[in-house]
Amino acid sequence: MPETTSTSNAAPGPAGAGEAAGSPAAGGRTRLVSGPGLLLVWLYGVMVVGALSRSVYQICTEFDRAPLAYALSAAAAVVYAFITYSLVRGGETARRAALVCCAAELAGVLSVGTWTLVRPEAFPDATVWSDFGMGYLFIPVILPVTGMLWLRRKR
Amino acid sequence: MLDALTTAIGVAALALAAWCGFAAYRDQPTKDWHFIGMAVVTVLVLAQLVIGLFALARGERPEQGAVIFVAYLVGAFAAVPAAGLLSLTERTKWGSVTVSAGAVVLAVLEVRLFDIWGGSGA
Numbered sequence: 524m525p526e527t528t529s530t531s532n533a534a535p536g537p538a539g540a541g542e543a544a545g546s547p548a549a550g551g552r553t554r555l556v557s558g559p560g561l562l563l564v565w566l567y568g569v570m571v572v573g574a575l576s577r578s579v580y581q582i583c584t585e586f587d588r589a590p591l592a593y594a595l596s597a598a599a600a601v602v603y604a605f606i607t608y609s610l611v612r613g614g615e616t617a618r619r620a621a622l623v624c625c626a627a628e629l630a631g632v633l634s635v636g637t638w639t640l641v642r643p644e645a646f647p648d649a650t651v652w653s654d655f656g657m658g659y660l661f662i663p664v665i666l667p668v669t670g671m672l673w674l675r676r677k678r
Numbered sequence: 679m680l681d682a683l684t685t686a687i688g689v690a691a692l693a694l695a696a697w698c699g700f701a702a703y704r705d706q707p708t709k710d711w712h713f714i715g716m717a718v719v720t721v722l723v724l725a726q727l728v729i730g731l732f733a734l735a736r737g738e739r740p741e742q743g744a745v746i747f748v749a750y751l752v753g754a755f756a757a758v759p760a761a762g763l764l765s766l767t768e769r770t771k772w773g774s775v776t777v778s779a780g781a782v783v784l785a786v787l788e789v790r791l792f793d794i795w796g797g798s799g800a
Contacts, residue, residue: 561768565761565776569783576749584745660786 552614553677555621560610563673566666567607573659574600574651581648589648595635599651599663602628606670622674629667632656636664680729680795687722687754688788694719694758695781702774708765712777716762719784723758726791727751741796750794754787 556564578596586593602624609621636655639646649658656663694715701712730751734740740747761780765773 557768558770558772559775561764561772562776562779565764565779568760569757572753576753580745580749 552612553618555610555613555618555674555677559673560677563666563670564607564610566662567603567610567670570651570659570662570666571600571603571607574603577651585648589646592646592648592650592653595650595652599628599631602631618674618677622671625667625670625674629664629671632664632667680726680733681792683722683726683729684788684792684795687719687726688785688792690719690722691758691781691785691788695778695785698774698778698781702771702778705771707769707771707773708762708777712774713762716758716777719758719781720755723755723784727755730795740794742794747791747794750787750791754784754791757781757784757787 554560574596578593578600581589581593582597606621606624606628609617609624632652632655635650635652639650639653646653651659652663655661697715698708698712701708730747734744734747757780758777761777761783765777767773768776
């Protein structure tokens with residue numbers, strides 16, 4: 524991992540309001556949370572809290588009712604947490620890792636979403652990714668697509 | 679009491695979302711007035727948190743369980759301040775968009791809180 528210490532004027536701070544959105548920092552790691560990236564991080568953060576608290580609660584209280592659904596929610600929470608961390612950290616390695624995870628996330632949403640529609644009897648209770656994330660305003664299916672577009676642009 | 683406050687916060691959150699969305703539309707970062715708006719909404723949510731905890735202490739029980747109720751109260755309390763702090767690091771319109779998204783999240787949480795508490799039944 525390129526652990527270059529930034530010595531230039533790349534310090535995040537009250538930069539001018541006219542700063543071009545998405546401009547990479549002058550030195551050190553590429554910032555991934557500037558401009559639209561901030562909204563992305565916020566939404567991922569919300570999904571981490573939502574998926575994590577939900578799966579922890581359900582696994583602790585009623586795991587036997589729908590083990591598959593709750594385990595999938597927990598897996599989703601881990602993916603979200605990793606992407607959030609990568610975005611906040613920034614840099615080329617983190618960008619690539621986040622890109623891979625976004626693709627995995629999209630694959631997960633699509634496959635679990637289809638799975639819940641085709642075999643609803645396997646899911647006595649909903650997961651975060653049920654019906655392509657309908658319970659979460661479809662954010663789970665929109666987020667990885669916008670995430671991948673954003674990460675590609677930061678190359 | 680709690681139901682009325684939940685509804686009021688939901689409406690206030692949507693208003694805040696629209697206001698910050700308008701700022702983003704005009705290509706502006708969040709300004710002092712927006713932060714005052716966020717503070718007002720946050721005070722309302724804090725009141726909801728306190729009233730909710732008092733209701734629990736008095737022995738009232740939410741329809742869908744006390745743990746979920748408290749978790750949503752805390753989440754609702756954190757949503758707008760967290761988005762506001764993030765917008766301080768991004769002094770462009772994207773900061774405004776983020777606060778707007780945070781307010782929408784709060785509104786959704788309030789709808790859920792309404793259901794969790796049990797609507798007008800309590």
